Amino acid sequence: MDEFLIRALAAGLGLAAVAGPxxxxxxxxxxAYFGDALAHSALLGIVAGLLLGIVPLLGxxxxxxxxxxxxxxxxxxxxxxxxxxxxxxxxxALALGLVLLSxxxxxxxxxxxxxxxxxxxxxxxxxxxxWAGGLAVLxxxxxxxxxxxxxxxxxxxxxxxxxxVRRGRLVLMLMVALSVAAAIKVVGVMLxxxxxxxxxxxxxxxxxxxxxxxxxxxxxxxxxxxxxxAISWQWDTPSGPSIVxxxxxLFGVSRIMSASCR
Amino acid sequence: xxxxxxxxxRGVSVAYGGHVVLDAVxxxxxxxxxxxxxxxxxxxxxxxxxxxxxxxxxDAGMVERPAACIGYVPQRLQVERILPLSVRRFLAMGxxxxxxxxxxxxxxxxxxxxxxxxxxxxxxxxxxxQRVLLARALLRKPDLLVLDEPVGGVDMAGQAELYxxxxxxxxxxxxxxxxxxxxxxVVMAATDEVVCLNRHVCCAGHPETVSRHPEYLALFGxxxxxxxxxxxxxxxHGHSADGSILPLDGGHRHGPECRHG
Numbered sequence: 001m002d003e004f005l006i007r008a009l010a011a012g013l014g015l016a017a018v019a020g021p022x023x024x025x026x027x028x029x030x031x032a033y034f035g036d037a038l039a040h041s042a043l044l045g046i047v048a049g050l051l052l053g054i055v056p057l058l059g060x061x062x063x064x065x066x067x068x069x070x071x072x073x074x075x076x077x078x079x080x081x082x083x084x085x086x087x088x089x090x091x092x093a094l095a096l097g098l099v100l101l102s103x104x105x106x107x108x109x110x111x112x113x114x115x116x117x118x119x120x121x122x123x124x125x126x127x128x129x130x131w132a133g134g135l136a137v138l139x140x141x142x143x144x145x146x147x148x149x150x151x152x153x154x155x156x157x158x159x160x161x162x163x164x165v166r167r168g169r170l171v172l173m174l175m176v177a178l179s180v181a182a183a184i185k186v187v188g189v190m191l192x193x194x195x196x197x198x199x200x201x202x203x204x205x206x207x208x209x210x211x212x213x214x215x216x217x218x219x220x221x222x223x224x225x226x227x228x229x230a231i232s233w234q235w236d237t238p239s240g241p242s243i244v245x246x247x248x249x250l251f252g253v254s255r256i257m258s259a260s261c262r
Numbered sequence: 263x264x265x266x267x268x269x270x271x272r273g274v275s276v277a278y279g280g281h282v283v284l285d286a287v288x289x290x291x292x293x294x295x296x297x298x299x300x301x302x303x304x305x306x307x308x309x310x311x312x313x314x315x316x317x318x319x320x321d322a323g324m325v326e327r328p329a330a331c332i333g334y335v336p337q338r339l340q341v342e343r344i345l346p347l348s349v350r351r352f353l354a355m356g357x358x359x360x361x362x363x364x365x366x367x368x369x370x371x372x373x374x375x376x377x378x379x380x381x382x383x384x385x386x387x388x389x390x391x392q393r394v395l396l397a398r399a400l401l402r403k404p405d406l407l408v409l410d411e412p413v414g415g416v417d418m419a420g421q422a423e424l425y426x427x428x429x430x431x432x433x434x435x436x437x438x439x440x441x442x443x444x445x446x447x448v449v450m451a452a453t454d455e456v457v458c459l460n461r462h463v464c465c466a467g468h469p470e471t472v473s474r475h476p477e478y479l480a481l482f483g484x485x486x487x488x489x490x491x492x493x494x495x496x497x498x499h500g501h502s503a504d505g506s507i508l509p510l511d512g513g514h515r516h517g518p519e520c521r522h523g
Contacts, residue, residue: 028345150355152345153383156317160334160408161356207346208382 014130016221021214023200028152035193037086041093064177117188117240187240202251205258268406268438274323294436301459329406333399337410369401388415409441
């Protein structure tokens with residue numbers, strides 16, 4: 001096996017291990033559109049990174065975290081529906097990113113790579129970043145697990161039970177922001193929410209507890225990464241869409257299996 | 263008696279975007295007492311409970327909450343079907359580490375829902391879920407129970423049982439109860455104090471007194487109030503925390519905006 005494929009597999013599996021459990025919270029709390037909004041605004045981060053001469057991924061992380069913080073701060077004011085605010089932030093940032101992109105003299109940006117992912121181009125430092133970031137997120141997730149599950153059930157009950165709901169919500173948003181930034185490298189801006197939502201939804205059928213679902217989502221995500229890369233290698237298809245296609249197929253299989261068990 | 267207060271609200275006002283939901287509301291719940299909030303839709307009943315719980319911060323006024331442990335039954339709980347959560351786990355989450363299986367099962371038996379322990383929360387019927395929520399609140403061994411229409415969706419026989427259970431917990435264990443109920447019959451029979459709320463406290467006091475109150479009649483209409491007349495019966499005593507009989511203190515008191523007598 002070629003080394004670039006090993007690197008791609010290492011990065012993809014690292015992402016799946018984080019995106020699976022986090023994706024469970026995304027589907028439990030109906031945050032799928034939040035992931036999408038982060039991904040769209042990430043283009044601004046990419047361009048900003050290029051303009052400032054830093055690694056684009058750092059720009060992406062900065063923008064994703066900033067959007068998450070703005071949304072968390074907005075809280076429950078309620079003067080504007082949160083999905084409307086998400087749309088305004090996402091498309092405002094996307095548009096600003098495209099405007100800034102046009103001001104760059106010569107476009108040094110592989111736009112397709114960012115839109116649909118370029119996992120085959122990751123280098124070892126990227127892999128290291130994904131794994132280090134992934135382990136940090138998993139540690140954070142484990143630390144706040146009880147609180148986060150309680151919030152997923154009901155925020156008011158969680159608060160009465162003595163959980164710090166505000167902190168839990170903020171931690172969750174930041175973790176999703178970081179994993180979205182990492183997932184952009186693998187499957188691209190257009191498909192990033194898929195890595196969060198599809199493995200989690202596929203893991204629902206067989207799971208009886210939140211923990212089983214989180215573990216199952218990580219495994220299914222890993223399977224999708226391995227299968228997608230194999231297909232991409234075999235038939236020379238784009239890697240990101242191949243991974244998401246396999247994940248969607250696995251979701252279909254899980255639906256059929258849980259329907260036949262019933 | 264102030265040492266027995268589990269939660270005290272003084273002059274609490276809440277407004278959403280200029281719309282006043284609660285206006286200068288006073289409320290105290292003491293150990294072993296059942297305080298029931300009644301009022302029409304949109305009167306701010308749930309908001310009042312959430313202020314008492316600390317879930318909503320009031321725009322004005324103050325809330326003191328000496329209660330160490332609170333059991334809360336929300337008006338509605340929507341658990342997404344995509345979240346795999348058994349009743350056992352849901353109960354254990356509220357109880358903490360001491361949630362042994364036998365304890366949880368006994369807690370469910372108490373509310374007449376022993377058979378649902380292994381079921382998924384999302385699969386429960388409305389009435390079953392209300393029973394589970396009440397079991398969860400009671401399993402926490404609370405000082406204060408805050409119940410927002412606790413028997414909504416429960417069958418008629420079950421409602422009476424659950425209200426008896428709540429009254430028993432207040433009487434025998436000295437738990438303070440703050441409750442919203444639309445079931446005025448029950449309110450009249452098993453409540454120490456009724457707070458009649460329509461954004462402000464219209465009137466408050468012993469059920470018997472309140473039910474004859476002009477503002478109460480105006481709020482619920484003579485038909486409802488009249489149909490209740492058969493059910494009302496004179497309370498000439500109350501109960502202290504240990505269940506002993508106490509003479510009644512105080513009739514009803516007037517809310518700040520009452521314009522009668």
